[in-house]
Amino acid sequence: MSNANSSKVMRQHAEQQYAHELNALKEVDQRQRPPNWELSPWAVATYLLGGTLDNGVEISPKYIGKRRLVEIAVATLATDRALLLLGVPGTAKSWVSEHLAAAISGNSTLVVQGTAGTAEETIRYGWNYAQLLAKGPSMEAVVPSPVMRAMRSGKLARIEELTRIPAEVQDSFISLLSEKMLPIPELDDYVQAAKGFNIIATANDRDRGVNELSSALKRRFNTVVLPLPDSADEEVSIVETRVASLGRALELPIEKPALQEIRRIVTIFRELRAGQTADGKIKLKSPSASMSTAEAISVVTNGMSLAAHFGDGTLRGADMASSMIGAILKDPVQDRLVMLEYLETVVKERDGWKDLYRACHAVL
Secondary structure, eight states: OOGGGGGGSSSOOHHHHTHHHHHHHHHHOOSOOOTTOSSOHHHHHHHHHOEEOTTSOEEOOSOOSOHHHHHHHHHHHTTTSEEEEEESTTSSHHHHHHHHHHHHHSOOOOEEEOOTTOOHHHHSEEEOHHHHHHHOSOGGGEEEOHHHHHHHHTOEEEEEOGGGSOHHHHTHHHHHHHHSEEEEGGGTEEEEOOTTOEEEEEEEGGGTTTSOOOHHHHTTEEEEEOOOOSSHHHHHHHHHHHHHHHHHHHTOOOOOOOHHHHHHHHHHHHHHHHTBOTTSOSBOOOOSSOOOHHHHHHHHHHHHHHHHHHSSSOOOHHHHHHHHHHHHOSSTTHHHHHHHHHHHHTGGGSTTOHHHHHHHHHHO
């Protein structure tokens, strides 16, 4: 898709949305770049973590967390080992994967979305049957997968939800990552990876055992575990940044959400995840939902939409209650009891939270 049309799409690719930052980094980046990289490892890390450049351009943080994790991920991609981003749902694995590909290759679109139905052709290649019937087996009849296109061009390929892919299909990666070559037996030919090619895969901690990676495949990845935010302030900052970005993209006619509303949602999610209140005085039962940072972002964004289109434009507890309850109640019986207990023992007793208490009860 051309940049001229990028303003008309619902969600721009990272390299389109942050093109000005990437260009600014290229202008000041004098450090050595690995083959076929758009930026040096230092500039890639700066793009993800944020900072102010010598030319005065402010780089917004894409990942708020431990710097060392980003450095390890970037350094891995500069070697011949693939990168596996592992973590519970909502720890920004896909977000980090997309921005790494945008900064390193200038192209984050070479993606394979892993599902239970992902076939080997999705990883390797398919066939254009019209060409196949007309001319027989030939390279022109091959339909390259995103992985094959990345190999040819020396770019990064992204594999989302690797553990959702059936085990026999996962094995396609073993020889590909070892030999950096993709055989095409039908043509007695092969595609060799150009310099710069590598793979970033993501996997969900909670999917362990669904299609567990074999030892042979694990050895070909360097694993970086992305944790949940360490502190409430860090999580609030993440939610605030992403909500502001989504609000602009969706063109919601609403003022910036009050920080106190974001903090309330983050506090509720963190307390229910931890099984105790922030001060440690009250033990709580945890619901079955993951209540990740990504879900907190979704709750606030949905509340902004309600406030914009059916309210006065100011985000309040009543606007967030229904989507918050929906995010927490995955089991309609057990999770409802957990939420009711939390409302009575914690939310009801907190100063300034009565509006949220009443709004949640109205939904429940």
